[in-house]
Amino acid sequence: MTISRLFIANRGEIAVRIIRAARELGIHTIQAYSEGDADMLAVKLADEAICIGPAPSKDSYLDIAKVVAAAQQTKADAVHPGYGFLSESPAFARALAEAGIAYVGPSAETIERMGDKVAARQAAEAAGVPVVPGSKGRIGTVDEAAEVAKTVGYPVMIKAAAGGGGRGIRIAADEAELRKLAPQAQAEAQAAFGDGGLYLERAVQSPRHIEVQILGDGETAIHCYERECSLQRRRQKVWEEAGAACLDNETREALCASAVALAQAVNYRGAGTLEYLYDSARNEFYFIEMNTRIQVEHPVTEMITGVDLVQEMIKVCGGEKLSLTQADITRTGHAIEVRINAEDPLMQFMPWPGKVGAMTLPEGEGVRFDHFLYEGYQIPPFYDSLLGKLIVQAPTRTEAIAKLAAALEELSLEGLKTTAPLHKALAADPGVQAGDFHTQWLEPWLEAGNLTKATTGGAS
Amino acid sequence: MTQIQSPLPGTFYHKPSPEEPAYKAQGDAVAVGDVIGLIEVMKTFIEVKAEAAGTFASYVAENEAPVMAGAVLAELDD
Numbered sequence: 092m093t094i095s096r097l098f099i100a101n102r103g104e105i106a107v108r109i110i111r112a113a114r115e116l117g118i119h120t121i122q123a124y125s126e127g128d129a130d131m132l133a134v135k136l137a138d139e140a141i142c143i144g145p146a147p148s149k150d151s152y153l154d155i156a157k158v159v160a161a162a163q164q165t166k167a168d169a170v171h172p173g174y175g176f177l178s179e180s181p182a183f184a185r186a187l188a189e190a191g192i193a194y195v196g197p198s199a200e201t202i203e204r205m206g207d208k209v210a211a212r213q214a215a216e217a218a219g220v221p222v223v224p225g226s227k228g229r230i231g232t233v234d235e236a237a238e239v240a241k242t243v244g245y246p247v248m249i250k251a252a253a254g255g256g257g258r259g260i261r262i263a264a265d266e267a268e269l270r271k272l273a274p275q276a277q278a279e280a281q282a283a284f285g286d287g288g289l290y291l292e293r294a295v296q297s298p299r300h301i302e303v304q305i306l307g308d309g310e311t312a313i314h315c316y317e318r319e320c321s322l323q324r325r326r327q328k329v330w331e332e333a334g335a336a337c338l339d340n341e342t343r344e345a346l347c348a349s350a351v352a353l354a355q356a357v358n359y360r361g362a363g364t365l366e367y368l369y370d371s372a373r374n375e376f377y378f379i380e381m382n383t384r385i386q387v388e389h390p391v392t393e394m395i396t397g398v399d400l401v402q403e404m405i406k407v408c409g410g411e412k413l414s415l416t417q418a419d420i421t422r423t424g425h426a427i428e429v430r431i432n433a434e435d436p437l438m439q440f441m442p443w444p445g446k447v448g449a450m451t452l453p454e455g456e457g458v459r460f461d462h463f464l465y466e467g468y469q470i471p472p473f474y475d476s477l478l479g480k481l482i483v484q485a486p487t488r489t490e491a492i493a494k495l496a497a498a499l500e501e502l503s504l505e506g507l508k509t510t511a512p513l514h515k516a517l518a519a520d521p522g523v524q525a526g527d528f529h530t531q532w533l534e535p536w537l538e539a540g541n542l543t544k545a546t547t548g549g550a551s
Numbered sequence: 552m553t554q555i556q557s558p559l560p561g562t563f564y565h566k567p568s569p570e571e572p573a574y575k576a577q578g579d580a581v582a583v584g585d586v587i588g589l590i591e592v593m594k595t596f597i598e599v600k601a602e603a604a605g606t607f608a609s610y611v612a613e614n615e616a617p618v619m620a621g622a623v624l625a626e627l628d629d
Contacts, residue, residue: 442592442593442595444560444561472560472591472593476593
């Protein structure tokens, strides 16, 4: 079957991105919207649009029955879930299958399996993908813990085997500390869960976040190289790059091959991302989880490979084979994306759902701005704060940072407060320029007062 | 009669969490700085505080109602 009527079950910038991709494929687009989103850009751009409920997400974008009914009513033959909302819901994928509507993503079974951390770790190990080294199962005694820690390597993290949520987690730097902390962890686990069993794994120090983009058609899987997303605030990525400059070519090839092995093993269909922690001191990577959907930061991969990931996922989910082989995927230069959020970074990132005034958007070779803004648009307060993504590509990382800084100077969104000043300060930071950061780098940098009116010229 | 207005657009909540009672009930004394509700804006919760003292009359905006900046949320008797 070929998709001819695509229903977009999302909003904001990704809805705009999906409409553009579908339109180029000659597909009729149907945009879902809530009562709070009646005047959003995607509604104006789509061939048709349908209201699916009140503004709160739980009554509209997250309501499976309403979304499926709207897709049926508009005679859609496929649904694109975007990211967030229902994009990783096996129940949604199943409901669409029952309604005879194609889902632009993997099967409900794959979403379910890869969404379960334990099952995903087992699938990774079975496919030969490295995971964080740890005990095979439950550890009963302190001597046993010391034995396992010796093979895993210090520092180690001690966790309660039962339960979760961070309770009972301790980090031991060496055996002496382990012998002191393990009994405490055991006692705490016993008290909290009635089970003193422990689990032990290596504590990866100052890890980098590296992820691999994959594409599959259910039989064949390929990778489109990696991204580095180590600059995070409150576990949210704020700045993403393709590729990861910290990797040597041998490690890069091994990393990407491991991602393809796992994707192939689960007969993956659509676009997906495998996330890894990278320990630069040891030059080792460990799989942590898989996201079975398109990601916010997909454009950096598109910029360096020239592959339209959204079009590819629509085509394979309509039943086509991948239009590319691994040999067709090459990397050109370096790309960086920064997230432009409706938040005031000089006021503890206070949300700022303003009304868009005059807009000046950066343009030029190697500059892309994915967004859903237009002059006069009132940003609704009901959803997340992502307004757009500024993406640049240049021959080298240094040139990409310079291009980003210039594009940020050109970007002007009157009437709004955005995170653009944060990105200007980051682009000017020697640590960022040297690529010397990890996932715990940005928050202390902010706490140390690196972002002030003085560093950003007082302008937003 | 003093009105308490919303500082931001968003969703207004009378209660700190669904299981708890409303911040204020009719007849409660309200001091300057007392929290009378929450505004959820872009997945962030912001406390709405009284800028004048008085006696709580009633909520004007309903619990979980979408509100615009400047909307009247509650009224106090002077």
